[in-house]
Amino acid sequence: MNEHRVVKVSKYLSKHLRHQPERLGLTLDDNGWVEIDALLRAAGEHGFRITRAELDHVVATNDKKRFAVRDDDPVRGALIRASQGHSVEVDLDLPPAEPPAYLFHGTHPRAVAAIRAEGLRPMNRHDVHLSPDRETATRVGARRGRPVVLAVDAGAMHRAGHVFRVSANGVWLTAHVPVGFLRFQDSSPGA
Template identity: 65%
Template sequence: MDAKNRTRVSKRLSLHLRHAPREIGLTLEPGGWIGVDTLLTALAAHGLRLTRAELEEVVTGNDKRRFAFDERGERIRASQGHSVDVDLALPTAEPPAVLYHGTVDRFLAAILREGLRPMKRHAVHLSTSVETATTVGARRGKPVLLSIDARAMTEAGHEFQLSANGVWLTAAVPPEYLSCP
């Protein structure tokens, strides 16, 4: 499968595993899981014929590791970023002292005033990498990098989870923990 088709399939998987499973008749199991065979059947019924090998290629070849198979390889889920109600059952984890978030200038004043909120998703997404956060911010224009004092947040009782693809998740980041480096 070429890169263009991998991207097309990845976007379709994101749509149905993160945002609109019911559009193709899926009901996500607890943890956001769905049987691989169930997913492939539903995709085929809605115009996307995909083999198990092609699905594995998209999952393992995705540079952002957006999707994960369970230990037995029988189920699949999106690693994070859901807008549908799903509890990924990720354990609370101790984050590094500083995390990063990429945004654009037009949102900066509101973020500095109100903090980071999950908006349509279930959690705020944070990165350990300046480069990753900058890349995320650049999707909407000239990126602005925010630093998050994760150590102080943890000490104040805020909880963090680490998704399978290395994205740090938290319910919200109050403005007092944000700075522009």
């Protein structure tokens, strides 16, 4: 499977498992799972044929581990869901977890003024996404140009009663990061 096809399938899965399952006639369960056979059938019916081998390859090789697969449902068979990042209503059923002292958030310079005023908000997602290290946050922020990396005093937030959860792929999730818990930095060399 060539890299172009891997990216194309990954984006297609993200779009329909995180944001628009109804466009394929799919209904995610309360926890975001859908039957793999139903997903593959619906994709084919909508002009985007994906084989099970291609799906398995994308799930296994995605460096961000965007998708999770379960083969243990005795009624529905094999299931798939996006690990996080949904704009549709789902409960990922992730238990609260104690975060490391600091987490990081990558963004772009145009967002900094709003973040300084309101803190980090989930925008069109359910939660704010935080990275466990500066390098990952830098890559996330670089998707829209020069990245800005914010350090989040997650330990202090946790002590203040804010709830954190961690997805299967290591992305930390929380409802909101107030301004007082943010440390503004950039990711230019030597910063």
